[in-house]
Amino acid sequence: MQTTEMLRMTFPRSKNGPFKGKHGRLTGTLILVLAILVLVDSRAFGAATYPEPKGNINDYVGVLTLSDIANLNALVNAVFEQTGATFAVAIVPDHGDESIEIYGVKLYEKWGIGQEGEDRGLLVILSMEERELRMEVGYGLEPVITDGRAGECLDIMIPYFRNEEFGKGLYAGLLNAAQYVADDAGIELKIEAPEGYVPIVPEDEFVRPGVSTGLILLVAGLVLLPGLLAGYFAMKRRRCPKCRSRLVITDRVLHEATPSVGGLAVRMYRCPVCGYNREQRYRTRPIVQPPGSGPHVGPGPFFGGFGGSGRRSGRGFSGPRGFGGGRSGGGGASRKW
Template sequence: NDNASLLSQSEEDRLEQKIADLRKRKGSQIFVLTLEALDGEEIEDYCQRLFEAWRPGRKEVDDGVLFVIARKERKMRIHTGYGLEGAIPDALAKRILDERVKPYFKQQRYGPGIEAGIDSLIAAIEGEELPPPPDISQDSESSYATILWLALGLLNIPGIIIGMLSRQEENQLAGRWLMGLSAVLWLPAIPAFIFQWSIPDFWLTLYIVLGSLLLIVSLLFFFGSLVGRLARNAGPAPVSAGRDYGNSHYDSGSTENPSYDAVGFSDSSSSYDSSSSSDSGSSDSGGGGDSGGGGASSDW
């Protein structure tokens, strides 16, 4: 986030693209924040709190970096996650700030300075052996398939309820069968969705196909029961007849019917509120990384 307005739109767009490309290649996240003032707080403490709030980098890989610039105090800091302390040791972070960033900042050329710092961080991360990044597109497709799997199961609920509440024994039996099959097919979808389990494509496809067939049966049963109930409730129309035999009158009455009851710069969002920043929101959510306070600070 460029809260201190140090970047032009084109510079910000270029940084976003570079950081997004790094995340696709390596999985690492770099968050950049410019702010007007720290309001008396040490930049090291501020960055650690911000890191704990945004959590850049992947969980248990901890390959995230914060690059924070405070305009009023003329201070800046590179704050690294545990997993990048080897790729970006404190001495290298200090050298990047002093040799790559500071010369531009002294000329008030903040955009080129920040970009030079980001380029140096990316180069250092590129040389580090890290776990490969997840296939984001494949994860998204798997997530959508799991949601479809879960939704198909929920759509069976009306048919199950109709069957279980029916007074007819055959409908109750059908309702129990629907409930049992639905439980077998869809109960696994709940933890798979909550914990984001990776389901092999074959089994996921099989579950969805079988679930779709069961849903068709459930819908036919539901609408068939509904139509049958409406027909029974309608019943035969009341009939009345009367004849006059002199002074006498006869009325057959009516038939009663039975009733039946039925930030950095990247690609999603995160936010962090601090007394030293009016709106320190990140445009990308962190992946759960952690930091022990590694990195370096400098001024200009």
């Protein structure tokens, strides 16, 4: 109705007007149809689009390198094989005229992440135009990846995103989520971090470089009480002394180890809730190279360049794994970066 009134104001009926006679009425009808088509198209312009998955890691914008995608695929495949949980990523241009929360639920259920009836899936969405981030959690993982834990994982990603290190940030946040899933299943997650990635692990799960596991067990066996006390204080150190939240612990190399001399690294403790942070330096083992194999570094974090190829890609390397009709109830968290 508004379109018709607009046309009448633009082309009023008059003796010399464009709508006079048979040809004039035809011209007016054509203009009206075109105006309606333009109006419908403008309303649909802001509609959200839900792309088809090409793999577990889906970059529809082109911000990930091929190395990023390979590293992320290796991570989500390891999580799927060891825990049965399905992780997926979608990097989209925008989420249209819907909130990222509604968009997340709809995209999750369109893809069906996780097995039907189990719903052990997790989807991370990056919406580049709005600079918004969403972690959508399936029904089956909601008791493990609570809203608070989902927010913690996103908080880990954001500093990387602000430096446009999207692959590195996704890896860090997803590995944190994977650790929660593994802890709940009572298993030790076995993942070989890519070169250059500094894994984020709780301190009590990290074997201190320079001290062998056998020696630790021997000391604990000989002197049981001090061993128990050491375990108690280790558990305390994984919590923030100010707010008691779980600390994010990262390691950074200062001097690389060589086959003959150990290196120097620094461990950083950061609380994502209250901002508490401190640093502690430690020595790493010399590089050990067993016969017939490549170089291997003793227990400790992985360091170096995260990248490799600088080429960009808009898709993952393989079809989706673990997409079997899973559903989400809207649990998770959202952030902006």
